[in-house]
Amino acid sequence: MSKVEIFRTLHQDRAPGDPVVLPGPWDAISARAFEAAGFPALATPSAGIAASLGYEDGATPADEMFAAVARVVRSVDVPVSADVEDGYGLAPKELVERLLGTGAVGCNLEDSRAGVLKDPQEHADWLAEVRAVAGDALFVNARVDTFSCGDADPERAIERAALYVAAGAECVYPIGAPLDVLPLLRAGIQVPINVYAWPDGASLEELGELAAMRVTFGPRMQRWAAEELAGFARALRDA
Template structure:
């Protein structure tokens, strides 16, 4: 079932569930072998692996990359498909299900500009209606990344998306010190954008994070490690 992607409540105990972000089949296999029960592809990480800037990956290539990740592992995979590539809800859901993904991230901005939240909520409601119980919908709220630092604006958008059927809300770029306010004001679990050398997961749990993803940060960390090895090899 797709709800294996995210326990809906942690009962206040332990660290939040972590979904590493594989950018290709081999990274997905590494995360699965490490014991992670679910994965979440990052659109920016996949873009980098395919030679594109973030946001510039053609839809066909993104869906194909997600499908390769899904078929390489036996754990559930959620897919970041940006703002849906302008696809109608029915086509978007069909293409996601064809990849084998059981969840998705959907952004409320395009090229750095926030969408009208009510129009986006209506679109999300259509996605939910078409998908039924087949997809876990994580609604990304981009207010912080688009320059609006007011947590109440994020909560207002989140409320609309939850009413539309989103099961998790992802206020990307939210400062850690506003997480408790966001969690108190949002009815569903809150996804937090973490980084490999950032706060311990237990600390994120105390700040009310309910789901942790890394976006492209694991891919970038791996690239930096490879770069260091390449320099050492060159200089040996």
């Protein structure tokens, strides 16, 4: 079974309360740590990689993002999905070629740019082109940014998700969705839902019971590691 087939299978037939958990490596050493811990797949966070490269979230040049993803992929044997933001303005063919060139088996593609939601039908048409070029070689996770862009109506997220699923998305990521609307989203979205695990929030089991079939962490793990390193540095300074 190929890596993309393994990755796709991880999203299928998940029992309630048992989502697939995908840690977010930001470099080769963190990827190896997560693999050694036994996780079956990984999902790079664009914000975590941006921080590791010295950029603000959303400001990483495309070339540097793809290079960083490639380093993560070649450092581990498990499948890796890549957060490539809104696709960096690349045409579908080039985007797919560059993703496959990194060795990634999946991607997150968001429907906003600089905090502004894109036209949902235009974005769906673009996703359909991406999927047509990629075929089954990439697992497409469509991020829905309505909640993070200030639209709290879950029906808007469901409407966008339906367009993206029709375009070929195999998973939908309604980032920033409040916990209390997750069951409604699960009822209205016909593919697995990716849920972001917030610090001090619901447990993985609770997220799975609410809606999640996939849980990711964005830059949370990278930030935790940075805080731990800062604490160690302070203790060393004061020794």
